[in-house]
Amino acid sequence: MGRFIIKLLDDFRQFLADDGVTLTELSQKESFAITKQWTSSFAAQSKNLSEIHGRNAVEHWLKTTDENLILLFLSARISAFPISENSRPCTANRYEGRPIDLSAYNELEFAVFPESYEWTLIHTHEDGAFGGPYFLQSLNSSL
Numbered sequence: 001m002g003r004f005i006i007k008l009l010d011d012f013r014q015f016l017a018d019d020g021v022t023l024t025e026l027s028q029k030e031s032f033a034i035t036k037q038w039t040s041s042f043a044a045q046s047k048n049l050s051e052i053h054g055r056n057a058v059e060h061w062l063k064t065t066d067e068n069l070i071l072l073f074l075s076a077r078i079s080a081f082p083i084s085e086n087s088r089p090c091t092a093n094r095y096e097g098r099p100i101d102l103s104a105y106n107e108l109e110f111a112v113f114p115e116s117y118e119w120t121l122i123h124t125h126e127d128g129a130f131g132g133p134y135f136l137q138s139l140n141s142s143l
Contacts, residue, residue: 012105021097023071031072031092038072041117042136049136057135061121062099066114069095074109074124103133 013023026034042049052060071093095112102112106123113120119137126132 008105008107012108015105016097016100019097019100021095021100023093023095026070026092026094028089031090034070034072034092035090037117038070038111038113038120041138042111042113042120042122048139050139052135053132057121057133058101058103060135061112061133062101064099064114064119066116066118068115070113070115071095072111072113074111074122106133 016023073091073093075090099112102110102121102123107125109124111120111122117138119135121133121135123133
């Protein structure tokens with residue numbers, strides 16, 4: 001992992017901590033299982049998903065009240081989104097704290113979602129160019 005990404009990740013963790021949010025990295029096995037479930041839920045075209053993008057997506061995220069959140073750092077192994085050349089496995093983290101605007105750190109390319117997989121907020125380096133971030137939710141969701 002490049003120095004820039006490591007510094008950015010350190011800055012991101014400090015930014016979260018300053019706002020009362022804690023990230024706890026999960027094991028490789030847990031990360032793999034979460035990535036697999038997230039990919040099958042959100043990284044495929046589906047008529048069962050609704051999409052909100054841009055600032056509206058951020059506003060929707062900020063209003064969520066779900067607990068037991070996961071923050072998943074994405075990689076190029078998930079081909080459904082225009083993400084960077086990060087070929088490392090995705091890493092999942094428990095996100096503990098209130099929703100805060102994470103837009104300034106989209107270079108890290110990540111998704112946040114509840115353990116129920118009812119919705120997800122996705123940030124990628126192409127947020128501005130393609131109208132992101134994106135907030136996807138299952139049409140069966142109670143949101």
